[in-house]
Amino acid sequence: MSEAKKSTKLSRRDILKAGLYGTLATGLSSAVWINGCRKKLPTMRPNILFISIDTLRADHLSCYGYTKPTSPHIDLLASGAHLFKRAYTTIPTTLPSHLSMFTSMYPTQLAVTRNGHYVGHDRTTLPEILKEHGYSTAAFVNYFVLGRRYGFTQGFDTVVTREGHADQPLPFALRWLREYKSEKPFFMFAHFFDPHTMYDPIAHFKKKFAVTDRRHPVGRGFVKKKGILTPKAIQEDINAYDAEIASADWAVGHLIAELKRSGLEDDTMIFLVSDHGESLDDLAELDYFFDHSEFLYNHQINIPLIIRLPKAAGAEGATVHDVPVSTIDLMPTILELLGIEKPSFNEGHSLLGGLLGSHITQRPVFGQAEAPNYDSPHRFSIIVDKWHMIMSKEKVAKYELFDVIKDPAEKNDLYKIYPEIAQKLRNDLSEWTDQLKRKFSRSTFETDQKQLEKLRSLGYIK
Numbered sequence: 001m002s003e004a005k006k007s008t009k010l011s012r013r014d015i016l017k018a019g020l021y022g023t024l025a026t027g028l029s030s031a032v033w034i035n036g037c038r039k040k041l042p043t044m045r046p047n048i049l050f051i052s053i054d055t056l057r058a059d060h061l062s063c064y065g066y067t068k069p070t071s072p073h074i075d076l077l078a079s080g081a082h083l084f085k086r087a088y089t090t091i092p093t094t095l096p097s098h099l100s101m102f103t104s105m106y107p108t109q110l111a112v113t114r115n116g117h118y119v120g121h122d123r124t125t126l127p128e129i130l131k132e133h134g135y136s137t138a139a140f141v142n143y144f145v146l147g148r149r150y151g152f153t154q155g156f157d158t159v160v161t162r163e164g165h166a167d168q169p170l171p172f173a174l175r176w177l178r179e180y181k182s183e184k185p186f187f188m189f190a191h192f193f194d195p196h197t198m199y200d201p202i203a204h205f206k207k208k209f210a211v212t213d214r215r216h217p218v219g220r221g222f223v224k225k226k227g228i229l230t231p232k233a234i235q236e237d238i239n240a241y242d243a244e245i246a247s248a249d250w251a252v253g254h255l256i257a258e259l260k261r262s263g264l265e266d267d268t269m270i271f272l273v274s275d276h277g278e279s280l281d282d283l284a285e286l287d288y289f290f291d292h293s294e295f296l297y298n299h300q301i302n303i304p305l306i307i308r309l310p311k312a313a314g315a316e317g318a319t320v321h322d323v324p325v326s327t328i329d330l331m332p333t334i335l336e337l338l339g340i341e342k343p344s345f346n347e348g349h350s351l352l353g354g355l356l357g358s359h360i361t362q363r364p365v366f367g368q369a370e371a372p373n374y375d376s377p378h379r380f381s382i383i384v385d386k387w388h389m390i391m392s393k394e395k396v397a398k399y400e401l402f403d404v405i406k407d408p409a410e411k412n413d414l415y416k417i418y419p420e421i422a423q424k425l426r427n428d429l430s431e432w433t434d435q436l437k438r439k440f441s442r443s444t445f446e447t448d449q450k451q452l453e454k455l456r457s458l459g460y461i462k
């Protein structure tokens, strides 16, 4: 992305030239900081396409610097959009991560910290708010924990759950777009599960990424002993992971092509995000391969985030943002663009100012993790500027500190080298976890035997 601009380069004149103040539909107005001045913006009511690709590490997309061509369609999207290099999930587990995006709350506050927890009807989610404000809402889901059973799809008028590869829910999403004739704007959630284990890429992508037919014992609940996964086998599985990313990318290309064909593209705001990353072999020293949920290292929480504004609001070209942001910032961003007041329970902060050319205020980014053999989160993390501190609950709490700019693989623990920074981050992290405890309320765990078995077979519960 050599032609990419830094986020602060857009001037107010650029934004005016893009027609933001002059050409948009009028209505209620919202306010946003542009170059230090608080400005009123006309309210927009664009369609919103919210794409989530499960288990997608940012650093395995070509537009994030990966050397293999895993993501031609996502790269094309990014070439006219805002790309956040340092976007982080609140938790590396599917259901709580997605729910966090749609409530702008942390998993502990939601009492949904693992797959299989139930999303209470007392929770108010983004699709519910959008529906109240006149949006049609539709979810096309590729994994059962995000289906109706666990309450995640509350607020959606249409819900289609099809497991397997992206090619299962995709035709339903394409048909829904093709047949969309309503005057109402829409909010579409499209979820693709391909990069999650087990890997069995679609034939076309197998060939492209030289994936062998041999299946390796990777993933939850499978053998993970040192020595069983040879370097050759590990590389073959990484090839398969990349092929699965390409398969999800192919689906993204189809969705955007259908928007264009249906004449909806210019009026649609597009989000592309993931719920968490994947360890691959980055934690081989811990005998931990091709997995997520238990740790808070960069490879599990640094997810891609690409946002393309509707044509009337968007500057052309790519904009790259370096500031750390969280997936809890997405809901406030959408609400501010629509001129809808942010609910008091939202913990995140709108990125809209940054999308329109202003600075994004740097704030601490928090994360938490819960392993299947724990009954509450056992790891917490804080990211401030270049620093990433992780606290693991053990007999005595263990802390690690990394400089993620110099050491993105987080191999050099600097906790003892920078005691003052470590102490400051410990204090901030402790203050945040105390707040979480105060707001915590236990959700009802509602699931049946068959679902429990399925969750157990995937390793999410013991």
Ligand SMILES: [Zn+2]
Residues within 6 Å of the ligand: 054, 055, 093, 094, 095, 275, 276
């Ligand atoms: Zn997931």
